[in-house]
Amino acid sequence: MxxxxxxxxxxxxxxxxxxxxxxxxxxxxxxxxxxxxxxxxxxxxxxPERRPDVDRAAFDADTVVSPADGKVMYAGPGQDGVAPEGEWQQVSIFLSAFDVHINRAPYGGRLREVTYKPGRWLAAYKHESAHQNERTDLVIEREVDGQVRAVHFRQIVGLMARRVVTRVAAGDELATGERIGLMKFGSRMDVFVPPEVDLTVRAGARVVAGETVIARWPSADAVS
Structure with missing residues (x-):
């Protein structure tokens, strides 16, 4: 529906x-x-309603899903001037005016940080839009097997989008794929995961919010 x-x-x-x-x-x-x-x-x-395309148990613990509908612009090591400080892998998604613009949590856990930053309205596909445009940065954490996993994601408005809407706050507990807000009329979402996480999408791929798996923590057997 x-x-x-x-x-x-x-x-x-x-x-x-x-x-x-x-x-x-x-x-x-x-x-x-x-x-x-x-x-x-x-x-x-x-x-629209969305359902993950993986088994629920594995989905909750190990997988990161797309927070937005759109096309993957970049998937790889964190880009200078885009990624937060530290070592990260990055997935950047461009939303056209024809995509669904409801945003969802890419990973379940507690929101440690929600930071809104005013800025410009450059075209969302431009590299500099990630740090110059209006945006909201969110960091979600979850403890798994005694270790804290963190996923950093960012709502970024674009040339047509002139407002970012974030409906969650620091301290909120979120499920993977839960709605967190939207961006109006064409925009961008960036997701940053630790270097040990395997990216499962490439540039050019189409992704669906709350359903497409974009990254996955390696299993305990693979790590050992």
């Missing part, structure tokens, strides 16, 4: 104004044509 996120209301109302003006002016044809605009805007805020 697909629902429409509540953020759609003001944007859809604005998009409906041209059709209303045309109708009041007696231009029925134009009003009908312009009526497609608010419908298209509402669809941008669609919020």
């Amino acid at each position: 697909v629902t429409i996120d509540r953020e759609a209301a003001p944007a859809t109302a604005v998009a409906a104004v041209p059709a209303l003006v045309a109708a009041l002016a007696g231009r029925r044809g134009a009003a009908l044509a312009l009526g497609a605009l608010p419908a298209a805007v509402a669809l941008f805020f669609r919020d």
